[in-house]
Amino acid sequence: MSQTVYWIVTILLFTAGVYLLAVMERWAVYGRLELTYPVKSWLSLLGQESVTPRKLDMVFYETAPLLFITAALLAAMVLPFGQGSPAIDLATGALFINASLAYVMVAVLMAGWAPNGVYAMVGGWRFLGQLIAYSMPIVMAITATVMRAESMALTKIVDSQQGLWNIVYQPVGFLLFYLSSMALAFLPPFDLPVAPGTLAGGVLAEFTGVRLLIFRVGRLVLVMTLSLATTVLFLGGWHGPFLPDFVWTFLKTLAVAASFFGISRFAVRIRYDSLLAWSWKYATPAALFNILWVGILLLL
Amino acid sequence: MELTIVLTIAAILFGIGIYGVLGQTNLVMIMMGVELMLGAAMLNLVAFWRFMHPQTFSLQMFVLVIMTVMALEAAVGFGIATQRFRSKGSVESEEASDLKG
Amino acid sequence: MSTTALILLIFFGLVAIWFGWRVFMTSSMVRSALSLLASMAAIGAMFLAMEAEFLGILQIMMMATEMSIMAIFMTMFMMDPGGMGGMDMSHQKIPSIGGGMIVGALVVCIAAFTAWGNMALEVPLPDKQNYDLGMELMKRSMMIFESAGTTILVAMIAAVSTALPYKSDIDGN
Known part of the structure; x- marks a missing residue:
């Protein structure tokens, strides 16, 4: 397949995925299935007045939403949808995902600091602790998949799962990556930075209009990117019988995203101290155990 | 020519780092100056690798060691800062003259 | 290039x-x-x-x-x-600016007036680089890399033990 066709198909599928995710989120939160809801909601946010707080940090206030969506999109660009090369084929693709997702944290921190509000700042610093704690399991779970593929290129990682998917080969790694992805996208059991109810909207409380729209879409893009990353790293990417490779990746990604939203519908928000304790006391040692496990399996 | 450009950029960063270390009063700001200086050193090493010895990977390994040193410097520095702040209520270097023997 | x-x-x-x-x-x-x-x-x-x-x-x-x-x-x-109070957080301005400029100028001079010899034009591909770096880390420079790891461990313990409060602080004295 030529590179141009590949690009067009990838962009179309990704956009469709983000739209469907918006529908899915609405369904998970309010229990209503409306296909036109995202258009209406986004248009209304576009028309909304942009209220800015007093004595704000203007540079961060403008940069934060853009950095948020850019970081999520950059991570998506290296993930392969189908056979052939992805949008950007990096030899260090697996590391690049981590690198760009780390800037999600910087964006949320900026957004928390900028509006000069107490709740927003508490939410921003909370997310800093949460993401530092949960980026450890993410990095180590990715390391284990890299060990199996013996390459950091994502196409090679998918190729290495030809016979056996990584979810069977390293179930602990999958579980850690899955939960840490939810923490990274601050989906409900881990939604401490926004925490409606205790923080009154937290980081996003002071954002209105176009900037809030960028944040909302950016978060959907983030969830889509993380689902795609889960598919590529653990669920065998494009491997599957009968259907073409693009369709398989797309279906698996949507299934992962649906499971994210499904869990977040029924889960209770975790207290921040147990959130950190779980990560440092249990998840990080488990991730190290996972690396050991994969190492032993590789040597056998 | 390219090597000289990169080395010049690194030298300017190093100079800014020295200014930060000497001119700032707060411990955390001083650490930022040190980080800038280490960043300049890393830039030099990568430039030497790229333009002089592309086949020698000890240079890249040295960059990894410097990154480790940056992280360690931050960790130990923050440990000291926490203790200092807890006992004296400030991490200003002007107020740290009681550390003199 | x-x-x-x-x-x-x-x-x-x-x-x-x-x-x-x-x-x-x-x-x-x-x-x-x-x-x-x-x-x-x-x-x-x-x-x-x-x-x-x-x-x-x-x-x-x-x-x-x-x-x-x-x-x-x-x-x-x-x-x-937040920087809204407009405090001045610097001291010994002239020595530090002078020191920074002198050291920077010296290093620039060293960079400019050394004969660096021929520039390498080609570098290995990223794939090859990753492989070679891994081989370097795990073969020839393994001892150095391992000691870096040990240093991390030591620094972690040192940082945590430095930051812990004294016993008397915990008791409330």
Whole structure:
């Protein structure tokens, strides 16, 4: 397949995925299935007045939403949808995902600091602790998949799962990556930075209009990117019988995203101290155990 | 020519780092100056690798060691800062003259 | 080195210098920490322009976390973290500016007046680089790399034990 066709198909599928995710989120939160809801909601946010707080940090206030969506999109660009090369084929693709997702944290921190509000700042610093704690399991779970593929290129990682998917080969790694992805996208059991109810909207409380729209879409893009990353790293990417490779990746990604939203519908928000304790006391040692496990399996 | 450009950029960063270390009063700001200086050193090493010895990977390994040193410097520095702040209520270097023997 | 790469190299170098300068010129502490992050990320981008792909991406990744931690410690320890009080946080201005400029000028002179010899034109492909770096780490320089790991462990223990409160503080004395 030529590179141009590949690009067009990838962009179309990704956009469709983000739209469907918006529908899915609405369904998970309010229990209503409306296909036109995202258009209406986004248009209304576009028309909304942009209220800015007093004595704000203007540079961060403008940069934060853009950095948020850019970081999520950059991570998506290296993930392969189908056979052939992805949008950007990096030899260090697996590391690049981590690198760009780390800037999600910087964006949320900026957004928390900028509006000069107490709740927003508490939410921003909370997310800093949460993401530092949960980026450890993410990095180590990715390391284990890299060990199996013996390459950091994502196409090679998918190729290495030809016979056996990584979810069977390293179930602990999958579980850690899955939960840490939810923490990274601050989906409900881990939604401490926004925490409606205790923080009154937290980081996003002071954002209105176009900037809030960028944040909302950016978060959907983030969830889509993380689902795609889960598919590529653990669920065998494009491997599957009968259907073409693009369709398989797309279906698996949507299934992962649906499971994210499904869990977040029924889960209770975790207290921040147990959130950190779980990560440092249990998840990080488990991730190290996972690396050991994969190492032993590789040597056998 | 390219090597000289990169080395010049690194030298300017190093100079800014020295200014930060000497001119700032707060411990955390001083650490930022040190980080800038280490960043300049890393830039030099990568430039030497790229333009002089592309086949020698000890240079890249040295960059990894410097990154480790940056992280360690931050960790130990923050440990000291926490203790200092807890006992004296400030991490200003002007107020740290009681550390003199 | 291609012209595009050279232009990118100079551009990111100027970005790194500009943000490195901003670190000490702003009174808002979060701005200062994130300027340092921008400076470090620009250095990472320079690594990428110099075709050291792994190191560049590693630099960009590590600095995001490290400088965000810097930001929270700055707001914890500074008397005026938001920079709205307009406090002057510097001392011994003339010696420090002079020292910085003299040292910088000396290093620039060394860089400019040394005969560096021939420049290498080609570097290995990123795949090959990753492989060679791994072989270097795990074969010839393994001892150095392992001692770096041990140093990390020692520093972690040292940092935690330094930061722990005294027993008497816990009892409330």
